[in-house]
Each structure stands twice: as C-alpha cells, then as structure tokens.
Amino acid sequence: MRVSRAQAEENRRAVVSAAGKLFREQGFDGVGLSALMKSAGLTHGGFYKQFASKDALIAEACGQMIAESVEKWQHLCACNGDDPLAALVNEYLSPDHRDRPGEGCALAALGPDVARHGAETARCFESGICAQLAAIDGAIATSPPRDTARSAIAVFSTMVGALLLARTVEDQTLSQHILNEATRSLLEPGER
Secondary structure (H helix, E strand, O other): OOOOHHHHHHHHHHHHHHHHHHHHHHOOOOOOHHHHHHHOOOOHHHHHHHOOOHHHHHHHHHHHHHHHHHHHHHHHHHHOOOOHHHHHHHHHOOHHHHHOHHHOOHHHHHHHHHHOOOHHHHHHHHHHHHHHHHHHHHHHHHOOOOOOOOOHHHHHHHHHHHHHHHHHOOOHHHHHHHHHHHHHHHHOOOOO
C-alpha cells in the first residue's frame, strides 16, 4: 500500500523525534534501527524509504535537537526578562533536567559521541553551540549585574560540565550538590 506524502512526512518526523530521545538516552551506537523504528511506531523496513543511512538520520536528529534547545532557551529568556541568566541556569541545572536526558540537552548527552561521529554531526553541534552561546550572551547582558564578569563560554561550559558530572554519580546527594554548587558559582555574587 502506497503512503501519502503527508503520511510519509509525519512518519519521518516520528522517526526523527524518536531518534532524538533514544540517542540522548543511549548514544548513537546504543540504538539499533529495529528499536528506533519500533519506538516511532513503524516497521524496520521503512527506514531506508526515509533516510539514506543511520548517519543521515543522526545528522537530521541532531539538527532538530539543537533547534529545539535554542528555541526553548530563547523562550525562557523572553519569559524571564528580569533575570534570564538565572532562568537558564536554574532550568538547565535542575534535577528534572538531570533525570531526563532523553528530553534534555543534546550536547550534555551526546558530546563524546559527536566528537567521534564525523564532521557533519560536529558541524551541526557547533552551529547549535554558537546559537546557545548567543542566547547566554543575551541573557548575561539583560540580567542584573553580578560581582564578576561572566562570559557565555564559561557559563555554558560550567552548565554542561556540571550536568554531566551530576548524571555520572550514583550518590543523589552528591549529584544535587554538584548542581547546587554550579548554580551558586554562576549566579551568586562573590569571589571566584
């Protein structure tokens, strides 16, 4: 049975969405095509009707994940005009974000995979990093001044590093302490 163009587009969106979640949870190499297609509610055989290869899907899914993150950050900043930096930091370094990698930051979940997965994927992430740095720059510029100057790169690096560490440890008290200390170091005035 032939699938309509609209249904084919919907199927493609479902695969890209499922891939984004599964890749963030299990890494690029941890997700097989059968499991991926099942998660999207489709059969394995339909994959190659939609994508030339798994690498092509990875690149498209990464682009979608990054675009969603940037859009979320822009919305968060716009809705928290009094202190957008605090809104970004508090959202990013939250227990909810830590505990839901499949719905969170693609960079924190997939950074090491991206470094090993080819130039196209790396370019996609680089573009996303630049967009996220621009959002942080804007948030810093419109947030209340703090005692020390903040650079977007230092803020983003601290956020991603803290989230990675918090997800890595089993001790939930230590995990929460990592998130709290990173948040404090970014938002509270004082010596650094």
